[in-house]
Amino acid sequence: MEMRKCLGTMLLLFLIFIPNIDIFMEAEAEAERCWVPSKTFEGPCIRSEDCFDACVTENYPYGECKVVIGKYIRCMCYMGCLST
Incomplete structure (x- = not known):
């Protein structure tokens, strides 16, 4: 049961942070073009x-x-x- 909660929490964090990675990459690319x-x-x-x-x-x-x-x-x- 503990393992299932841990995996669920990790999956939730993964789903929250992965879409935001593109924001940081775009900002860095924009800064380089400046x-x-x-x-x-x-x-x-x-x-x-x-x-x-x-x-x-x-x-x-x-x-x-x-x-x-x-x-x-x-x-x-x-x-x-x-x-x-």
């Missing part, structure tokens, strides 16, 4: 302040050194995406 690589920044991106200056020069509101594809650090400019 960043574009800088066209003018040259060299390794070590100081976000330098990246910020390059992005502002390119008429973006913000920029920072970000890890791209898990290992490359690039100067990425924020486009100011609005969530819908």
Whole structure:
């Protein structure tokens, strides 16, 4: 009887949380589309302040050194995406 209650509870939690996973994945994908690589920044991106200056020069509101594809650090400019 205890095992049946435990399995029932686990199934209920599973059914509650699985549909919500898509929400988090969509938000992450949307956030990734809001960043574009800088066209003018040259060299390794070590100081976000330098990246910020390059992005502002390119008429973006913000920029920072970000890890791209898990290992490359690039100067990425924020486009100011609005969530819908």
